[in-house]
Amino acid sequence: MKHDVLQGTVDRLKNREKLGLFALNVIGIKDGGEKCKLLLSDTKDQIKCTVGREPTLFFKQRNGEKGCTLVISKYQLVKTSSETEVLNILGIDDVFVPGSVQKKSSQQGQENIENGGVEKCSEEPAAGEGIQAPQKNERFDTSGMVKISDLNPYTKEQCFVARVVRKSGIKHWENQKEQCFVARVVRKSGIKHWENQKGSGKLFDVAVRDETGEIRITGFKEDVDTFHGVLVSGNVYVFSNINVKLTEHRGASGEFSNMYSGVFSKNSNIKTFEGDTRNIPGIGFNFQSIKEIEKANERDMVDVLGVVESVGEVGRIVIKSTMREMEKKEIIIADSSGLSIVVTLWSDAMPFVSENDVGCVVAFKGVRVSNYGGVRLGTVFDMTVIIVNPDLPEAKELRTWYAGPEGRSGRRMSLSSGGSRKRRHEDAGKADILCLLEQTSGVYEVACFLADIRSEKISYQSCPKENCKKKVLEEGVGVYRCEKCNEEYDHCAYRYILNVVLSDHTEQCFVTFFDEEANALLGVSAESLEDMRKSSEDEYKAFLKTKMNQDLSVVVSCKFDEYNGENRWRGVAERSEKLDYASEAKRLLDELLF
Incomplete structure (x- = not known):
């Protein structure tokens, strides 16, 4: 007997309702051998799932694939260290594969x-x-x-x-x-x-x-x-x-x-x-507050409503992959959560918000989350909808808030500044490296030791201009060109892009340390280390060897990137410091006791 997929099933699961047999659609599969991970949907909401050994075997025996329907009989809802709710599937009643079902016409x-x-x-x-x-x-x-x-x-x-x-x-x-x-x-x-x-x-x-x-x-x-x-x-x-x-x-x-x-x-x-269209709605929003966006994953698409606090000047950048120049403009919006955030308007979206709109409420539908220098939002070409002063109940409430004492003259922190980065580090969940490698995104703190430093390439030639980190092109002897600044220089600056191996009792992983974090780790600038390498390769390698086997506490931002058509895990160090043995021992003791 086939069970229908009912909208609201995921909500009921997350609300801890006890369900008997229920069906969900499989829209994503990650095969891990004896176990697998699934992304399931009730046609409205999604939930990530882990599948045990026996249910995985049953799923494969029934030729389960992307697009099939899964009838679940036994499950457990668990929370990860990042507070994400994951469905642990312990029993599968049946699997319905679309190709095996006779299609009926109306x-x-x-x-x-x-x-x-x-x-x-x-x-x-x-x-x-x-x-x-x-x-x-x-x-x-x-x-x-x-x-x-x-x-x-x-x-x-x-x-x-x-x-x-x-x-x-x-x-x-x-x-x-x-x-x-x-x-x-x-x-x-x-x-x-x-x-x-x-x-x-x-x-x-x-x-x-x-x-x-x-x-x-x-x-x-x-x-x-x-x-x-x-x-x-x-x-x-x-x-x-x-x-x-x-x-x-x-x-x-x-x-x-x-x-x-x-x-x-x-x-x-x-x-x-030609008929009665009054029940057919127009564009719909699913607004999230700026505080909620702080917890969103990188590249998530969100809707946001905010008051425009400032509008920046038009800037230009060159897209490396196409060498095409694009214009952008950054604005700052705030809402009643007491936070503000930078929204980057790319070329096609720039005309929708001007300096005359400062103090106005703006609704954004379909902007992308990024974690570059803090949490930011960006428009997506031909996808983002922007409405200034929308006629919505939420917009009226926001105007009332902004007109009050906590609005226009209130003090608030920006998610797009260093303050947000510090908060992310403080809220980072503890994880071992094996757990870290299983995460698709998030920020985690790892107690580990520095097992290796890849010495082949530790830095790159960058623009010497302040606040520009763009890689330069060497166009001749002593001539360096920055495509972002559209200028040529007679010298360049070296910046770290340091790949290291971190290890603990569970696993090891590659993590990239960029300039600021690598400076703190090695205690020497990239420029000085490049000079050392040029003068003596043996001295250079001996120096790197002295920095290995350090016990560290590293805050790692991780995500999956697509490379040559395949997804690969990528970790970037956001902070590192000497491991505090006393606090780490106390944390481990608390885990054992509770």
């Missing part, structure tokens, strides 16, 4: 597609002519339609009603199935062009919304010409024959609230919907 939905008069605008407009708007659908039968929350990539010929929220880029798709729905356009991207060894092309995408959720739809190549000029933000349309795929998403933003996304195909049709 005759009523098929009749709607054939007889509903949903026509595809396939002809391109003649030169000088505007794009013809889609035909109106005055008597469209919506009885066969489903809601966005009911969409899945394994059932053909479904229909639903929704509002288009935005357009943006998706480059891969799988498990394509035909779909039909009605949607309101809330946001629409521009056309993106790409070119690689396989050829060139273009794409765009939109996000659609109804009262149950959101979904994104992408168009490629000829579908860009067919649909991009037809769709208008805010209007409601009937979409049919949309391919739905399972997609991984991250972050708490409503922008990524649906585990599925759609792709236009050659059979896709669009028609204007």
Whole structure:
């Protein structure tokens, strides 16, 4: 007997409700041999899971894969050292793989597609002519339609009603199935062009919304010409024959609230919907306070509401991978949590906030979290929505707070400054290295010893200008060029990029020490050490050897990076100091006693 995946299951688990048999969708798998880790979803929320040996064996025997449905019979909810809640799966009742389930078609939905008069605008407009708007659908039968929350990539010929929220880029798709729905356009991207060894092309995408959720739809190549000029933000349309795929998403933003996304195909049709659209909402926000964002993981997507306190000047940087120059502008926003944060507005988002908006409330939907020099936020091209002075209840409350004594004249700490970094170090969870290597992100304090220093490359040539750490290009004898500053210098500065091996009783790992932390570790500048290496290689290696086997307490920021198509663990030292044996012994004793 197959169990349905019910929205709200993850919330019930986190609220410690006792559940019997329940089903969740598998949207991510990390195979660890005898055990595995899963990312499960109830189509609304996600939860990370660890699977024991016997359930893992059962899962593999049933050919469990990404996209299947898992029926869980026995579980335990545990908290990690970073306070993240993880589901420990102890028993699996059944595994339903999509490929093994007979797909059924909806005759009523098929009749709607054939007889509903949903026509595809396939002809391109003649030169000088505007794009013809889609035909109106005055008597469209919506009885066969489903809601966005009911969409899945394994059932053909479904229909639903929704509002288009935005357009943006998706480059891969799988498990394509035909779909039909009605949607309101809330946001629409521009056309993106790409070119690689396989050829060139273009794409765009939109996000659609109804009262149950959101979904994104992408168009490629000829579908860009067919649909991009037809769709208008805010209007409601009937979409049919949309391919739905399972997609991984991250972050708490409503922008990524649906585990599925759609792709236009050659059979896709669009028609204007004429009916009662009052129940089809526009853009939705899932605001987090700045205090909550402090605990978010790097690269999470969040929605935030804040008062603009300052607007910086326009700056320019050169993207190393493409050598393309981009403009950016940094603003500072604050909210009633008593904290402020820097938001970087990249080129396309810069016009939305100006110096005249200081003191105004601004809503951001879909900004990315980064931990560069503290916690910061940044807009994402063709994805972030910015609304100045939104007509929202939360915005009115924030204006009232800012007008009071704790608002405009109140003192607050910035998450994007060193103060936030110090707080992160104080709140860092204790971990051994084996536990550290299992973490996907976070900041942890490790008691260890310095087992090795990689002496091959310990520093790089950087820009000598103050507050610029960019690597310079050597363009001739004694000529160094900084692409960020767009200037040439007759000398350069050496900065550490020191790779070391840390070890304890459980495991060892590679950690990178950058300039400030490496200076504190070695007690000598990168410039002096490079001079020593040039004068005597033996003296240089002997010096590094004297620094090994130190007992240290190191605060490590860890995350997974993608490298050559594979995920790899990366650790960066944020602070290191001599191990305090007395405090470490007391901590270990407390762990034994309690």
